[in-house]
Amino acid sequence: MIETDQVQEGWRERKRRETLDRIADTALTLFVKNGYDATTLDAIAEASGISRRTFFYYFKSKEEILATWQRELPETFRAAILAEPSGQHPFDVLQNAHLKLIANLDPQKSIAIYRIIRSSEYLLAMNQSKYLKLEQTAFEALRELWPDKSRMNAMRIVAMVSVGILRLSLENWAEGQEGKSLETYLKEEFEEMRKETLKL
Template sequence: MDAIPVIATGMEQDRPKQQGWREKKRRETLQRITDSALRLFASNGYEATTLDAIAEAAGISRRTFFYYFDSKEEILAAWQKGLPEAFHAAVLAQSKDQSPLDMVCNAHLTLLANFDAEQAMAIDRILRSNEQLRASNQAKYLLMEQVTFEVLCEIWPHQPRRETLRVVAMVSAGALRLAIDRWAEGQGSKALADYVKESFAALRSLSAET
């Protein structure tokens, strides 16, 4: 018996569009909550910012807030999680005629071109304000190291280079951490991008000497 062709109904054809629309709205709401929270943290302080204030600023109900987040800590975690994802894309967008170290450095500088220094300084102070948040903040550098290694392996997949790429990932994560620490200690008196350039220049100099 010949198979009977299945003709998609208009409703079935619309499902992918509806699902795509829902996902787009979900991402937009998630971003709006995160942005609103970070602005309030920066202006009012982390402890003084309530979940109700975040929901109001984002234009949602308290119930909707809890659909996306359980706490203020989760908002900070989501913000930190987005950094490695953006960095991964920035590395892949770099010109491939650079050394791995230069590619990583320039990817960081690309992201810093749209850097909100005042907000980032306030967030950095929050992340250093208690032990739990400090631990989360330090874990970010381990994640950055892993993401750096993975994206470099995408670009240079040949096995003989793996050890070199792992070293680049480790030292570049350290250079980023040093740059951020110096920037925070200086209270933003100089642009973070300048500290990043200096840290990576020190790595190149050390490599040349050895």
């Protein structure tokens, strides 16, 4: 009986995840096609094949839909940092962790989301919190790897700079016409940072 209940629970969770992903994918398609502001919740629900009531079971707003694409980033980033081999410089640890993070991004969806966010001042402000969370995540993970209190401020600076590099790389990639990958942009920006640091 317990085993049957576990199977049913697993099936329900799988169906819930499938529905959530379908709504999010449908919303993204409509945002790109019609514009973020012009896309209504009713339109998303109808295109997803669900009722408005069912929609609100999964999401409370359009902003929450966009947030689903980023909800797992902090924990994924933290795990990547802590999994790095010891003996590296903190910047190298974060560069490698960033590369692991972006390896899981869907290029088309990522660029579409970037452009949607850029179209709205409200979404831009909301998106700022994503980078703040990543900065805090990086700092806390570095503190686990380098617990020396005398290096606390240095670890915070490293975390802030690395997330700034990620942000710049994402923007250049999404706006770029050179056909370079996000990985290439990220590596180039980290290398540029190292060169400039040596000049100080």
